[in-house]
Amino acid sequence: MATPLVVSDVAKSFTMHLRGGLVLPVVANVSFAVASGECVVLGGPSGIGKSSILKMLYGNYAVDAGQILVSHAGRTVDVASADPRTVLEIRRSALGYVSQFLRTVPRVAALDVVAEPLISRGTAPEEAHERAAELLSRLNLPRDLWQLPPATFSGGEQQRVNIARGFITDHAVLLLDEPTASLDATNRRVVIAMIEAKKMAGVALLGIFHDEEVREAVADRILDVTAFSPRRSAA
Amino acid sequence: MSAPDTRPAPGQDSAGETELAAYNFAYLDEQTKRMIRRAILKAIAIPGYQVPFASREMPMPYGWGTGGVQVTAAIIGPEDVLKVIDQGADDTTNAVSIRAFFQKVAAVRATTHTADATIIQTRHRIPEHTLQEGQVLVYQVPIPEPLRFLEPRETETRKMHALEEYGLMHVKLYEDIARHGRIATTYAYPVKVHGRYVMDPSPTPKFDNPKMHRSEALQLFGAGREKRIYAVPPHTDVVSLDFEDHPFEVQQFDRPCALCGATHVYLDEVVLDDRGGRMFVCSDTDYCETRQAEGHVGEMLATTATDREAAE
Amino acid sequence: MSDMPLLKVRSLSKFYGNRIGCHDVSFDLWPGEVLAIVGESGSGKTTLLNCLSTRLMPSTGDVQYRMRDGDYRDLFRMSEAERRVLMRTDWGFVHQNPADGLRMTVSAGANVGERLMAVGDRHYGRIRATASEWLSRVEIDTDRIDDQPRAFSGGMRQRLQIARNLVTSPRLVFMDEPTGGLDVSVQARLLDLVRGLVSDLGLSAIVVTHDLAVARLLSHRMMVMKGGHVIEHGLTDRVLDDPREPYTQLLVSSILQV
Numbered sequence: 001m002a003t004p005l006v007v008s009d010v011a012k013s014f015t016m017h018l019r020g021g022l023v024l025p026v027v028a029n030v031s032f033a034v035a036s037g038e039c040v041v042l043g044g045p046s047g048i049g050k051s052s053i054l055k056m057l058y059g060n061y062a063v064d065a066g067q068i069l070v071s072h073a074g075r076t077v078d079v080a081s082a083d084p085r086t087v088l089e090i091r092r093s094a095l096g097y098v099s100q101f102l103r104t105v106p107r108v109a110a111l112d113v114v115a116e117p118l119i120s121r122g123t124a125p126e127e128a129h130e131r132a133a134e135l136l137s138r139l140n141l142p143r144d145l146w147q148l149p150p151a152t153f154s155g156g157e158q159q160r161v162n163i164a165r166g167f168i169t170d171h172a173v174l175l176l177d178e179p180t181a182s183l184d185a186t187n188r189r190v191v192i193a194m195i196e197a198k199k200m201a202g203v204a205l206l207g208i209f210h211d212e213e214v215r216e217a218v219a220d221r222i223l224d225v226t227a228f229s230p231r232r233s234a235a
Numbered sequence: 236m237s238a239p240d241t242r243p244a245p246g247q248d249s250a251g252e253t254e255l256a257a258y259n260f261a262y263l264d265e266q267t268k269r270m271i272r273r274a275i276l277k278a279i280a281i282p283g284y285q286v287p288f289a290s291r292e293m294p295m296p297y298g299w300g301t302g303g304v305q306v307t308a309a310i311i312g313p314e315d316v317l318k319v320i321d322q323g324a325d326d327t328t329n330a331v332s333i334r335a336f337f338q339k340v341a342a343v344r345a346t347t348h349t350a351d352a353t354i355i356q357t358r359h360r361i362p363e364h365t366l367q368e369g370q371v372l373v374y375q376v377p378i379p380e381p382l383r384f385l386e387p388r389e390t391e392t393r394k395m396h397a398l399e400e401y402g403l404m405h406v407k408l409y410e411d412i413a414r415h416g417r418i419a420t421t422y423a424y425p426v427k428v429h430g431r432y433v434m435d436p437s438p439t440p441k442f443d444n445p446k447m448h449r450s451e452a453l454q455l456f457g458a459g460r461e462k463r464i465y466a467v468p469p470h471t472d473v474v475s476l477d478f479e480d481h482p483f484e485v486q487q488f489d490r491p492c493a494l495c496g497a498t499h500v501y502l503d504e505v506v507l508d509d510r511g512g513r514m515f516v517c518s519d520t521d522y523c524e525t526r527q528a529e530g531h532v533g534e535m536l537a538t539t540a541t542d543r544e545a546a547e
Numbered sequence: 548m549s550d551m552p553l554l555k556v557r558s559l560s561k562f563y564g565n566r567i568g569c570h571d572v573s574f575d576l577w578p579g580e581v582l583a584i585v586g587e588s589g590s591g592k593t594t595l596l597n598c599l600s601t602r603l604m605p606s607t608g609d610v611q612y613r614m615r616d617g618d619y620r621d622l623f624r625m626s627e628a629e630r631r632v633l634m635r636t637d638w639g640f641v642h643q644n645p646a647d648g649l650r651m652t653v654s655a656g657a658n659v660g661e662r663l664m665a666v667g668d669r670h671y672g673r674i675r676a677t678a679s680e681w682l683s684r685v686e687i688d689t690d691r692i693d694d695q696p697r698a699f700s701g702g703m704r705q706r707l708q709i710a711r712n713l714v715t716s717p718r719l720v721f722m723d724e725p726t727g728g729l730d731v732s733v734q735a736r737l738l739d740l741v742r743g744l745v746s747d748l749g750l751s752a753i754v755v756t757h758d759l760a761v762a763r764l765l766s767h768r769m770m771v772m773k774g775g776h777v778i779e780h781g782l783t784d785r786v787l788d789d790p791r792e793p794y795t796q797l798l799v800s801s802i803l804q805v
Contacts, residue, residue, distance in 0.1 A: 017793030018800060057783055061789040083767045084782035085577055105742070105764065106735035120746070265723065347715070378742065398628045402635075402665025410658045413693050478671040535690050 002071070004172040005034040005057070006092070010066030010080065011230070012049070012056055013158035026052050030066065032223055034054035034173070039195060039205040039218045045223035050208045051100075053225065054175045056080070057206070058097045059087040061085045070095055070173060090119055096174040098166030100181060103157040104151040111136065111146040114164040121169065132234075139190055155182040167194055174198060176207035180214050192217045261308040261389070262340040267291055271309035271464070275455060278466035281426030284380050284396070290462040298418035300333055300358055301459030307356050309369060310455070311337065312401035316344045318352035323360040324366070347431060347521045359422070361443040363522040364501050366452035368469065374437045377463065381425045381435035390404050404476055412481055417527070420488065426473045442485045442501045447473040447539035492517045493535035495526035551613055553578050553719060553751050554599070559608035567775035568594035572608070574770065574780065576635065578718070581745055581752045583766035585759060585798070591775035592755045593723060599753060600640055600721045601630050615718075629754050635665050639712030639720035643727040645704035646713070649696045655682060655707055656692040660716045679712040685740060702733035706740065713744065719743075722754040726761055738764050759802055763787055771795045 010030040016022040025130045025190045028048040034040045042050040055061040057068055059079050068079040072094040077086060079095075091097070096117075103114070114132035119125055136146055139160040145153065159182050166174065176195075180188045188211065199204060209215040215222075259265065267289075272287035293301040311317065317337055321329040325347040332389045333356060334345050341387040346352050347364075349364040365411040366372060385403050393404065402504060404425050411419045424441035428434045439457060447454060447467060467473060478482040491498045491512035500522065501514040514535050517523035527536070552575035561568035569591035576582055584592040597603035599610060601622050611619040615637065621629065634640070642648040649658050657677035660668075668674055679689045685706040687699075696704050700721045705725065710722060726734040726743065742765055745752055754765055762783060763767050769786045770778040771794065791794045 014789075015791070016600045032549050055788065058784075062781070062785055062791065084578065084785075087785075088767055105739065107739040235555050243757050385653065394627075394631075398631060400631065400665060402661055402663075405664040405669070406657045406661050407669060408655055409660055409674065413654055413656055413675070438637055477669075480672050 001181040002036045002110070002202075003033045004036060004071040005054075005206065006067075006069040007032050007057070008067045008069070010053075010056060010068060011064045012061060012208070013064055013230070015120055027225070027228040028230040030228045034204040034206050036172070036202040036204050037199050037205065038220050039199055041215055041219040041222050042208050042225050043222040046227045048105075048208075048229060050225050051177055052112070053228075054097070054177050054206070054208065058095065058175055059091070080235060089204070091180045092117070094172050096166050096169055098163055098172035098174070098176045098179045100177045102150060102165075104149065106151065107149055109147045110141070110150045110153070110161050113150060113161055113219065114168055117165060117169050131168055135168055136160070138194075139164055140187060156184065159183060160187065163191060165192075166197070170201065171203065176205060176209075178208050178210060180209065180211050248390045254296075258340050260313075260341055261311050261337070262294075263305065263308045264316060267305075268309040268470040271305055274464045275306065278455070278464050279453070279468045281289075281432070282467055282471050283434040283465060285463040287462055288464050290459045293459065295332070295336075297460040298377065299329060300375035302354050302457030302461075302464070303358070303373050303459075304305070304333060304454050304457075306310045306335065306373045306457035306464060307354060307460060308341075310373075311341055311343060311354060313341070313343065315353045316346050316351055318346050318349065318521075319357075319361070320355065320360060320519075320521075321358040322502070322540030323362075324520045326520065331505060345436065348525070349519075349521055357439075359438050359440075360501070360518060361439060363497075364525075366450055368451040372452050372454045374439075374454065374456040376435070376437040376456045376461070376463070379435055379456065379458040379461050379463040381423075381433050382509045396432060399431070401427075401476075402434050403479070407482075408476060408478065413422070414480070418477065418481055418483070419448070422500065424483075426474050427476060428467055428473055429471050430474075434467075434473075436473075437541045438502055441475065441483075442488065444473070444475045444483075445485065449473075488515065489514060490534075492526075492533050494533045495523045495531045496533040497523070497526055497531070551578075551617075552576060553580075553613050555611040555619065556599065557609055557611075558710060559595070559598055559605050559610065561591075561598050561603065561756045562606045567591070568606075569598065569772070572770075572777055572779075576719075576751055576753065578751055579749045580768065581750075581754060581766045583762035583769045584753065584755045585762050585765060585769060586758060586772035587757060588797075589794055590772040592757075593771045594775070595772070596723055596753060600638070601646045602640075612719075635662055636715050637717050637719065639709075639717045641705075641708055641712055641720065641722040641725050643724040645696065645701070645708045648708040649704060651697050654693045654695055655687065655699070655741070658696065658707060658711050662711065666715060677714060678710075681714050682707075684744070685710040700733075701729055701735060703735055704774050705729065706762075709741065709744070713750075715747065716748070718751060720750055720752045721753060722756075724756055724758075725754065725755070726758065734761075741765060759787060759798065771798065 008031050011028040012026040014024040030053060044050060053077055054063060056063050063080045066080060069076045070079055070090055072090045077090060079087060109134050111129060114136060115128035118128035118131060141157060141160050150158050163179050180191050266446060271288055274286045278286045281465045283416055291305060293304055295301060304546060319334040321327040336347055337343055342351040349362040354371045354373060359374045382395060382403055386392050408418050422440050423435055423438045426434055436444060446517050449470050451469050451511055453469055456465045475483040488502045492502060494516045497517055503518045504513055505516055513516055554576040557573050561571045572595055584595060586592045597677055598605040608624045612622055613619050614743055614766055620710045656675055656678040659681050660674040661675050663677060682689050682692060687706055692717045696707055726737055738761060759785055766783045769783045770777050777793045779786055790799045
């Protein structure tokens with residue numbers, strides 16, 4: 001089975017220059033792989049570095065050491081050392097990310113927010129909007145909100161826009177940072193079904209789920225991030 | 236035109252009795268004339284290009300034609316015959332005083348007949364009578380830079396001329412059409428000379444623009460305050476700028492001259508009384524008088540003649 | 548994305564006597580990419596922008612630009628005439644103060660149409676139609692086409708300036724604090740408009756700003772400048788989410804959260 005995401009020996013620390021150069025180690029020796037069709041869930045107490053790992057994988061955080069290998073257009077690219085342009089290219093075509101919060105852009109309608117990743121990959125706008133509408137109705141977002149910018153939506157509504165945006169493409173790797181945190185039971189079940197569908201389609205998923213019900217339902221394997229704690233490895 | 240000057244300065248008779256201050260022939264000293272002639276030669280060599288020159292103080296205020304007067308003074312010789320017009324007329328203040336000036340400082344012959352003149356200094360008209368080879372038309376120019384109204388920086392306008400960046404000129408015409416539905420610029424209408432430089436033809440009516448095109452006469456332009464001289468040599472292309480869908484057109488007059496009956500000439504409106512009476516007559520007085528002398532009679536003269544007969 | 552950079556900047560420096568304007572800046576700009584240059588006043592970001600856009604001669608270094616025919620040309624070895632042609636056709640420059648980039652005494656339509664006339668369009672009807680189309684693209688009512696920008700609000704003026712720059716379909720646009728003097732609500736509208744135009748037209752842009760939110764919204768990549776030096780450079784998300792340099796951390800931590 002293909003393994004589109006391989007993480008090897010990744011270490012990350014923050015140097016807080018504003019606090020006298022204090023070095024905060026986050027994680028070290030992070031090594032794991034996610035295969036196609038597999039959903040791996042990062043486990044461990046909060047503050048242990050689960051979100052940081054997702055942000056490193058997506059290129060939002062720089063890494064101190066190690067490699068993050070993502071299959072992209074028939075080759076393997078190291079996100080940790082790739083130039084910004086390559087990272088953007090990988091995000092556009094291979095690596096999806098559903099963050100905890102939607103970063104809203106003023107004046108852009110929810111439907112356009114969702115359709116945008118498809119359009120940027122060259123899908124015709126009509127088709128992209130159709131797909132976006134499908135996802136939004138599946139996630140039970142009231143139709144009269146579709147043409148409004150999500151800035152004023154409730155947390156749950158914004159989260160559903162965010163999920164639809166993350167799930168609309170057929171990226172080979174999908175990172176999920178608590179996508180169900182602010183959802184009700186009905187919508188949680190919709191998301192679970194959507195994750196199942198992604199698995200069936202051969203997508204490699206890596207997520208953080210605090211909700212036990214969701215975790216139980218989707219996780220093939222739980223990766224305990226405590227194992228990567230630098231304090232522990234130093235000991 | 237300009238012969239070496241060996242005659243005693245005018246105003247000084249042979250007996251040495253001096254009534255007036257002794258001026259050099261044509262007022263300017265020979266060094267200044269040489270400097271102006273060099274500028275003129277350069278201007279002729281680069282048609283439409285504004286040549287800077289060291290404009291002198293003249294015994295008349297700026298705006299009265301100091302540029303034109305200096306050009307005329309630099310090229311005039313004792314054998315020349317001078318005609319001076321202001322808005323087409325030989326008898327208005329500006330024309331009369333400049334003519335008197337040259338009669339006094341150069342003692343040249345003056346004429347009002349376009350065909351007889353070798354040098355014609357003009358303020359804002361080109362005579363109706365077609366100019367011939369050997370004649371020189373000297374224009375008085377207030378603002379030589381056609382781009383000035385839209386681009387106040389001299390450094391920038393010079394660069395635009397140098398690099399032939401003339402889009403801005405069309406911006407001006409665009410504004411006209413946007414505002415008035417047609418190109419409403421009626422005077423100082425920009426032209427392109429010899430396919431290269433865009434030039435301000437001085438505030439002549441655009442009616443006269445076609446007369447500049449391939450004229451047999453030499454056309455010289457002098458701007459005294461702005462210190463620029465430019466020229467259109469004989470037989471040079473002078474094309475008025477326009478848009479494909481708004482081509483250049485000259486003014487049309489719907490009636491002939493009231494005095495001489497001429498058509499296809501530029502007419503001035505003359506108010507006759509305080510009850511709205513008016514007539515339109517040739518702006519070029521010499522042309523009008525010549526035609527009247529040849530027996531052409533316009534509407535107004537015809538009526539007065541009839542009235543007179545009726546009264547008798 | 549094309550696999551050739553649009554702009555190749557190598558070791559660009561500008562000195563004002565003994566003072567450093569910007570020092571040893573090198574980067575590539577790719578087609579369709581938006582680069583933000585951030586830093587506080589006096590950090591050299593505007594000097595760098597002016598050097599890149601050839602409004603200022605650098606002291607050393609070179610900038611290669613990929614012309615439409617695919618050849619690279621050294622901007623500072625081009626004749627002034629060629630550079631000026633480039634600046635009014637293939638490039639745009641959006642000034643912070645719209646009055647610097649507009650002709651305030653001619654109509655909005657003529658402001659937009661000027662570049663078309665400059666490249667030889669001589670059909671009034673066509674010029675006007677294009678101008679009108681661009682006004683609506685930047686959300687200015689087309690019935691304002693004959694009004695002068697003097698009668699426009701700050702936000703409208705800035706949008707007009709953008710239309711004026713984009714009418715010749717440039718490939719590279721320089722922006723100097725494009726949202727500088729605008730109200731927050733007007734800023735948001737402008738940013739969104741610029742963002743949309745840049746992605747619709749596939750423009751490359753270099754945006755100088757001291758506002759990190761502007762950089763976040765518009766740019767793919769970011770350079771942080773301090774004292775004339777580029778001290779941090781990378782993907783915009785990365786620089787803002789995980790700033791490495793002390794100064795960048797200070798900048799990021801100084802943003803007011805709403």
